Amino acid sequence: MTAKLTLVSHLLCPYVQRAAIVLAEKGIVFERITIDLANKPDWFLKISPLGKTPVLLVDGQPIFESAVICEYLEETTPTPLHPHDPVARAQHRGWMEFGSAVLNAIAGLYAAPDDAQLAAKAEDVAAKFRQVEEALPASAEGPFFAGAHFSMVDAVFGPVFRYFDVLDAVEGLDFFATTPRLLAWRAALAGRRSVRGAVRADYPALLRHFLLARQSALSRRMVANAELAAQ
Ligand SMILES: N[C@@H](CCC(=O)N[C@@H](CS)C(=O)NCC(=O)O)C(=O)O
Structure with missing residues (x-):
């Protein structure tokens, strides 16, 4: 994976944690930005269609929904976490x-x-x-x-x-x-x-x-x- 990945996070969000765990399991280097969901920054509202964390920025392009983020990471890396069958x-x-x-x-x-x-x-x-x-x-x-x-x-x-x-x-x-x-x-x-x-x-x-x-x-x-x- 050569893209620059940024995980837009909230400190307690369990959906963010899923993505962080998958990134760690796959040994992918990423940056994490933590926001306050009670006071969503304007830049976050612009990239997050639902105003929810997590968002994964891939070279600046936002992917939302944690399960979709996990599947994207699965598709783009050689270390599968899903079964083959x-x-x-x-x-x-x-x-x-x-x-x-x-x-x-x-x-x-x-x-x-x-x-x-x-x-x-x-x-x-x-x-x-x-x-x-x-x-x-x-x-x-x-x-x-x-x-x-x-x-x-x-x-x-x-x-x-x-x-x-x-x-x-x-x-x-x-x-x-x-x-x-x-x-x-x-x-x-x-x-x-x-x-x-x-x-x-x-x-x-x-x-x-x-x-x-x-x-x-x-x-x-x-x-x-x-x-x-x-x-
Ligand atoms: N289905 C979404 C759920 C994400 C979600 O509910 N995130 C919560 C924090 S854990 C959120 O951003 N809530 C803010 C809001 O609804 O305004 C996913 O899997 O990514």
């Missing part, structure tokens, strides 16, 4: 899409206005995790989604699981009670260099701050937990 590849794309559904469910969870809706959204996330559990290889295989080879689906789920490094501490929520394979996969992804390097070291503190600022049922639960812990 077309059916398996299509199935992986299906699970990438499901990864976005899980991210939407997580957004529903942290926005839930009251405890009843928080419980319903937590069950939505847990149910989706049970579906992924069924798709994972038996424990003798792994550690990644399709076995030993890190794939695009891994790049999608690394940022999904990262939320739970903060959410695990919230009392009364348990998303992994019946998903041992998912837990093992989560641990493997948490140890992967590309996944770790996709965010800054202060990501957990930034995420906690973001979640507390939502003024949602989850925010109140986090405040209550912190007050209990301080007693």
Whole structure:
């Protein structure tokens, strides 16, 4: 890859992280520009048709939508993250899409206005995790989604699981009670260099701050937990 690549990012965006992970896995040198989505710069609004991160600038030409960015990187580099077999590849794309559904469910969870809706959204996330559990290889295989080879689906789920490094501490929520394979996969992804390097070291503190600022049922639960812990 000889083009100059710039990933226009936001510090907490899980879709940006996917692209950053794929770039790192492929060993591509790129520049990262972080913007404030609460105060979008004019240059960003000009290049981003939907006003969303990520945008990948390829020699100045913008590509938007994280899955499309990942596919572009796959097409233009010799180190595949997708399986070779077309059916398996299509199935992986299906699970990438499901990864976005899980991210939407997580957004529903942290926005839930009251405890009843928080419980319903937590069950939505847990149910989706049970579906992924069924798709994972038996424990003798792994550690990644399709076995030993890190794939695009891994790049999608690394940022999904990262939320739970903060959410695990919230009392009364348990998303992994019946998903041992998912837990093992989560641990493997948490140890992967590309996944770790996709965010800054202060990501957990930034995420906690973001979640507390939502003024949602989850925010109140986090405040209550912190007050209990301080007693
Ligand atoms: N489907 C898009 C989703 C991207 C997305 O939702 N980005 C969020 C940040 S994580 C965003 O830019 N939100 C700003 C806004 O909607 O104004 C993708 O996969 O790239």
